[in-house]
Amino acid sequence: MSTFERYLTIWVFLCIIVGVAVGHVMPGFFQIIGAAEVAKVNIPVAILIWLMIIPMLLKIDFRSLAQVGTYWRGIGVTLFINWAVKPFSMALLGWLFIGWLFRPYLPADQIDSYIAGLIILAAAPCTAMVFVWSNLARGEPLFTLSQVALNDAIMVVAxxxxxGLLLGLSAITVPWDTLVLSVALYIIxxxxxxxxxxxxxxxxxxxRALDGVLARLQxxxxxxxxxxxxxxxxxxxxQIIAQPAVIGLLAIPILIQVCFNSGLAYLLNRITGERHCVAGPSALIxxxxxxxxAVAAAISLFGFQSGAALATVVGVLIEVPxxxxxxxxxxxxxxWYEAAPAVSRTTATERH
Structure with a gap:
């Protein structure tokens, strides 16, 4: 992890300060930027998102999908968490905290938008930063690569x-044309x-050439x-100046969700007997x-000034720490993990 990445949370805090300050001083300038749209897609933001996403996607080799079966326990657990648990648990936490417990302390007209942002945030498994987390956890690199490639392939269709399903259950109108356009523009x-x-x-x-390009693009x-x-x-x-506590309130369900899903993935891998070098990145992914x-989709679906866009950015704020x-x-x-009987049996079997 580079020095810049290690202190990403600090840079995000500085961006909050700078963004709020310049937005307050030059509101007309940012209104012009916000109006630069084609088919509900903000052109400046689309360019910036591509500059973010494409260098990260260059790291993914979809040929690694051939090795998925090697780590079937970890793959199965991670897929279960990413696609059957995480989006739905976040929707539940959003309804519980934002829609009920914190409702009196939040702008009434943004409640649904905040919940939508949390759902969008949880519906997309991480692609790039997990390579950093896996390396720090001494994870199996081939598992991480194959899992990320599989998640990206699933993300295209899921x-x-x-x-749309979870926004519909939240009684939030789903702009399907914009949602499909976002998938095409920011994933496919x-x-x-x-x-x-x-x-x-x-x-x-x-x-060698790829590594050189990645070093320049990062x-x-x-x-x-x-x-x-x-x-x-x-x-x-x-909105932030008027209600600074909003960020703190939005961070609570995100924090609970991260702790719950990482812990559940780690325990399920231990129960199934997966090796620790796979269980670590599985929990992190x-x-x-x-x-x-998530940020790009929220902006496209609900706009720059929406609570959904703000909720996805709060995810950035707390992700690194x-x-x-x-x-x-x-x-x-x-x-402790390797003391589990199932893990010990797997390790003994692999040695023989």
């Missing part, structure tokens, strides 16, 4: 239906572009992320979110 097209570039850079079987990706946050908070500035996609704490727990609990 993201829109899951979001970037995946295709990234894979074309990757194949051209890995001709001959070497990744800073651009992070700067694009921070620039997007500045824009978002510039539009959200007045199960808990983290593809916040770049929370995931680092999960890494610490996974590393410190290795002896």
């Amino acid at each position: 993201f829109a239906p899951i979001v 097209v970037p995946v295709i572009i990234a894979q074309i570039i990757r194949r051209r850079l890995t001709v001959g079987g070497t990744t 800073p651009i990706s992070l700067v694009a992320l921070l620039a997007t946050l500045v824009l978002l908070f510039a539009f959200q500035g007045e 199960g808990a983290s979110n593809f916040f770049e996609l 929370v995931m680092l704490s999960v890494v610490w727990i996974v590393n410190r609990s290795k002896d």
